[in-house]
Amino acid sequence: MSAKAKLARRKRRAHNRILTEAEEMIVAGAICARSEVNLDTSTNFVVHFVQEFKQITVSKKWVHDFAIRNKLSRRSAKGKANVPDPDADFEKMVSFLKLIQAKNKQPNQIACLDKTGLYTDAIYSTQLAPIGRYVQDYGTKYSASAKFR
């Protein structure tokens, strides 16, 4: 028996398959298309889709196997980021600036305050020496960048 014939036989052998290979491709395609536009592609969706498509109720186990067969991966859904509407946001910013302008302040009367963090931990350089020996701190004398000046 040739390899081609073996493959064809293996495909035919699944007599208890709920969907044929072509039908499974349709379901997998629907899932891919929906995931592109961030729509629901959960197990429940697949169950409902197959029910409407073939009037067959599939189990969760079938969906699990179907996903493996069609090389689909499972991932936890992330909520949409809370991004403000750009137009409303722009209006908000403009109205804030108008509010500031309405106060008629001179430039030297308008101050902006903010806070920022800065890494200020001390940096120590280590020098090689016998144990217990006092070592002088050379500072930048032998630093890598100082060498090439």
Place this chain on the structure above:
Amino acid sequence: MCKTTVPNIQRQQNLDEISDTYQVFFSGSLKRVSPQRGHKDSIFSLVVGDGTVGGFFIYTKDKKIPAGCLPKTDSKVLILKDEHRPGERSTLAYLEWAVEQGYLTAGDLLLMDNETSFKTEFVQDFLNDQNIEFEYFPAYRGSIMNPCDNSFHNNFKQKYYAMLIDKTSLTKEQKFKFAREAYFDVQEKSIVKMFKHIKR
């Protein structure tokens, strides 16, 4: 499929040939030398519309910092160790100091972002008592509208980390001095432009 191994010299020759014939551009950039990191200390920055800056105020938890490490005329080191609500306390301390030094006077308009420590009851009461008007930038838009957040910190930090880049050993006080130097090094013209950036 069997794996074929290409000797390094041959591989290099192949790469050279490819780059000669097809003009290959290799992506990526050289690793940038970044300064050593550790704990963060907070700095309050006050930027005024006419291009001036407020005093240099740094808040640290390190108790070993000597009192006179920075000149008292235009700078202050606040040491708060394990205090309750340190953000609010440091903000109040800064505002008191700014009023004392004359950086903020009655009738001024203070613009802040929506950080919790700027919005507490004590802070608002203090500002009202001093007749300093205050407004908060729209939520999540401080990063665009606030000239401090937007441009000043970037400018200041660039100067600060550039000063540290070739130093192999530095104490905390020295770092504070460099930070103060970098803070006052930002030019007036640049600050005025930072404000104009908002109007665009």
